Amino acid sequence: MAQQQGITMTVVGLGLIGGSFSLALQEAGAVSHVIGVDAQPEHAALALSLGIAHEIAPLAEACARSQAVVVAVPVDRCLAVLEAALGAVPAGALVMDMGSTKHLLCQQLAAHPKRGQYVAAHPMAGTEYSGPAAAFPGLFQGKKVVVCEKGLSHDEALTQALSLFQAIGMKVSFMDAKSHDRHAAYISHLSHITSFTLGLAVLEVEKDESRILDMAGSGFASTVRLAKSSPAMWRPIFLQNKTNMLEALDQYAQQLQRFRQALETADGEALDRLMREANAIGRIL
Amino acid sequence: MAQQQGITMTVVGLGLIGGSFSLALQEAGAVSHVIGVDAQPEHAALALSLGIAHEIAPLAEACARSQAVVVAVPVDRCLAVLEAALGAVPAGALVMDMGSTKHLLCQQLAAHPKRGQYVAAHPMAGTEYSGPAAAFPGLFQGKKVVVCEKGLSHDEALTQALSLFQAIGMKVSFMDAKSHDRHAAYISHLSHITSFTLGLAVLEVEKDESRILDMAGSGFASTVRLAKSSPAMWRPIFLQNKTNMLEALDQYAQQLQRFRQALETADGEALDRLMREANAIGRIL
Numbered sequence: 001m002a003q004q005q006g007i008t009m010t011v012v013g014l015g016l017i018g019g020s021f022s023l024a025l026q027e028a029g030a031v032s033h034v035i036g037v038d039a040q041p042e043h044a045a046l047a048l049s050l051g052i053a054h055e056i057a058p059l060a061e062a063c064a065r066s067q068a069v070v071v072a073v074p075v076d077r078c079l080a081v082l083e084a085a086l087g088a089v090p091a092g093a094l095v096m097d098m099g100s101t102k103h104l105l106c107q108q109l110a111a112h113p114k115r116g117q118y119v120a121a122h123p124m125a126g127t128e129y130s131g132p133a134a135a136f137p138g139l140f141q142g143k144k145v146v147v148c149e150k151g152l153s154h155d156e157a158l159t160q161a162l163s164l165f166q167a168i169g170m171k172v173s174f175m176d177a178k179s180h181d182r183h184a185a186y187i188s189h190l191s192h193i194t195s196f197t198l199g200l201a202v203l204e205v206e207k208d209e210s211r212i213l214d215m216a217g218s219g220f221a222s223t224v225r226l227a228k229s230s231p232a233m234w235r236p237i238f239l240q241n242k243t244n245m246l247e248a249l250d251q252y253a254q255q256l257q258r259f260r261q262a263l264e265t266a267d268g269e270a271l272d273r274l275m276r277e278a279n280a281i282g283r284i285l
Numbered sequence: 286m287a288q289q290q291g292i293t294m295t296v297v298g299l300g301l302i303g304g305s306f307s308l309a310l311q312e313a314g315a316v317s318h319v320i321g322v323d324a325q326p327e328h329a330a331l332a333l334s335l336g337i338a339h340e341i342a343p344l345a346e347a348c349a350r351s352q353a354v355v356v357a358v359p360v361d362r363c364l365a366v367l368e369a370a371l372g373a374v375p376a377g378a379l380v381m382d383m384g385s386t387k388h389l390l391c392q393q394l395a396a397h398p399k400r401g402q403y404v405a406a407h408p409m410a411g412t413e414y415s416g417p418a419a420a421f422p423g424l425f426q427g428k429k430v431v432v433c434e435k436g437l438s439h440d441e442a443l444t445q446a447l448s449l450f451q452a453i454g455m456k457v458s459f460m461d462a463k464s465h466d467r468h469a470a471y472i473s474h475l476s477h478i479t480s481f482t483l484g485l486a487v488l489e490v491e492k493d494e495s496r497i498l499d500m501a502g503s504g505f506a507s508t509v510r511l512a513k514s515s516p517a518m519w520r521p522i523f524l525q526n527k528t529n530m531l532e533a534l535d536q537y538a539q540q541l542q543r544f545r546q547a548l549e550t551a552d553g554e555a556l557d558r559l560m561r562e563a564n565a566i567g568r569i570l
Contacts, residue, residue, distance in 0.1 A: 124499075124500050124501065124502035125502050125503065126502060126503070126504060127503070127504075128504075128567075143502060143503075144498075144499055144500060144501075144502070146499065146500065173499040175499075183491065183496055183499075183500055184500060186486065186487050186490050186491055187487060187491065187496070187497055187500040187501055187505055188500060188502060188504065188505055190483065190486065190487070191483055191504055191505045191508035191509065192504065193541075193544055194479050194482075194483050194508060194541075195508050195563075196544065196559065196560055196563040197479075197537060197540045197541045197544060197563075198475065198476055198479050198537065199562075199563035199564075199565070199566040200540040200543070200559065200562060200563045201471070201475065201533065201536045201537040201539075201540045202471050202472060202475070202566070203562070203563070203565055203566060204536060204540065205471050205533075205536060206468065206471055206472065209569050211468055211472070212472055212569050212570070213429075213569060213570075214409075214429055214431065214458040214460075214468075215409050215429060215431065215468055215469060215472040215473060216409065216429075216472055216569075216570055217409035217410050217411060217428065217429070217473060218410065218411070218412070218428075219411060219412075219413075219473065219476055219477065219510075219511050220472055220473055220476045221570055222507045222508070222510050222511070223476035223479060223480050223507070223508055223510070223511060224476065224566055224570070225504075225507050225508070226504050226507070226508060227563040227564065227566045227567070228564055228566065228567035229560070229564075231556070231557045231560035231561055231564070234556075234560060235553050235556050235557055235560070236553075238548055238556055239548075239551055239553060239556070242548055242549075242551060245548055246545065246548060246549060248486065248490075249541065249544070249545050249548070251486045251489060251490060252482060252483065252486040252541075253538070253541060253545075254486075255482045255485040255486045255489065256478075256479075256482045256534065256537075256538060256541075258485070259478055259481065259482060259534070260531065260534050260538075263523055263524075263527055263530055263531060263534070264527075264531060266524055266527060268520050268521075268524060271516070271519075271520050271523060271524070272516045272520055274481065274485065275481055275514070275516035275519060275520070276516055277484075277485060277488070278480075278481040278482075278484035278485045278488070278512040279484075279512065279513055279514075279516070280484070280488055281484040281487070281488060281509055281512045281513065282413075282512070282513035284494050284497050284498060284501075285497070285498075285501055285505075285506055285509070
């Protein structure tokens with residue numbers, strides 16, 4: 001093999017996340033050859049034509065030739081892919097996933113003989129679109145990535161994962177997997193459900209689409225944006241994080257009830273207090 | 286007075302909406318002189334320094350010298366300002382408000398002797414920021430504006446209002462005021478409450494602000510953005526539109542309950558159906 005500056009990386013799942021990760025790392029010069037793996041032949045072909053992958057290969061063959069394997073498939077398929085990847089990679093290669101839930105996966109892989117080669121990551125980045133055509137190299141720039149259970153990863157694997165994230169401008173933080181899932185329920189997953197719900201409520205009442213078009217401003221568009229998200233990606237996230245999600249939904253319903261109560265009693269001061277309390281999010285974000 | 290291409294316009298309320306309207310109309314060459322009126326002297330001074338207004342004057346004096354008066358104050362102050370403006374403007378001048386609720390105001394002004402000079406408008410544009418510093422000339426470009434009860438406005442006033450909106454690239458639609466308020470409850474006001482509520486729920490549980498910073502991606506930021514909105518602006522909107530808002534909140538709570546039920550019973554197919562249903566918003570927006 002010719003001398004290369006970057007490594008050979010396999011990306012399993014050539015959609016928004018896997019595709020953007022590949023494009024970003026190529027642009028940064030951190031990887032020089034990308035082997036793509038995807039269960040959908042049309043996604044594989046599109047990824048090839050978009051430069052997301054330089055070749056398409058079966059999982060085991062691709063992993064055997066890679067210094068890093070990145071798994072970006074829906075979370076209900078992560079375990080099977082990660083086990084196959086860990087079984088196929090050379091010693092010292094990194095195997096990493098990008099899923100939005102981490103607790104179940106980390107539990108399932110805790111006793112795996114090659115656990116040390118695995119890094120459990122969750123990049124806090126995405127859009128409402130999916131598939132290879134949605135991928136773009138700037139998706140991760142300046143964004144956060146959470147790495148879970150770093151103590152169970154070998155130093156070599158962890159260092160390699162961190163250098164990949166650093167190469168594309170991401171900021172890393174560490175968390176245990178259980179805490180990650182609870183925080184993710186509130187800070188990431190809940191906003192998807194509230195957005196889906198806003199879409200449902202408006203569509204239920206506004207049967208005349210032109211009315212929505214006449215009145216939808218940028219505020220509504222921004223709040224309902226995530227309602228366009230992929231069910232295939234989000235169904236297993238919600239189900240795997242069910243306990244935390246139910247708690248978050250109940251907390252949300254309770255706060256909504258405070259608003260409703262203040263409104264029903266026409267209590268302007270209570271409405272003011274609730275809004276000023278919520279305004280605090282502006283000091284953080 | 287020297288020959289001018291544009292008109293003299295008074296803007297009452299020099300915040301995000303009034304300020305942006307002034308800047309956009311000046312940029313378009315549709316107004317040549319803007320008189321500013323604001324209850325807060327520091328807002329007036331800032332608006333003057335930002336070029337939003339060319340001079341500051343008391344309401345009656347400003348109106349008497351204007352061919353158009355635009356009122357962009359919180360909706361609980363609209364009626365008093367509109368009555369004062371209608372009382373002070375020359376015959377043939379346009380008086381228009383920009384408030385987010387229209388039914389109560391149109392009722393209150395229905396029998397006003399100068400009702401014909403009034404145009405009831407609601408531009409579907411805004412940001413989560415407020416005050417003169419938040420104003421920018423591009424706010425209204427390509428956005429929608431709803432004009433209510435156009436039959437009660439004189440042709441001269443209506444034509445002038447439409448030409449101002451057209452000059453800054455807005456698309457006009459017409460609606461009766463009662464329908465406007467109901468549609469606005471769902472398509473505009475509800476998303477503010479769901480966003481405030483998301484902020485409240487996350488702040489209630491995530492006491493460590495750094496955790497929010499570590500995990501907040503663009504999806505959360507987009508969905509919670511409106512939680513930064515001004516209580517002074519939104520309190521009277523929610524209160525004036527209380528009946529419609531309660532209906533919208535109940536519809537929202539009902540859809541949220543469908544999600545909760547599907548999640549609690551781990552019914553993946555029901556979750557899929559709900560998300561695919563909500564995805565339909567993507568075909569409209």
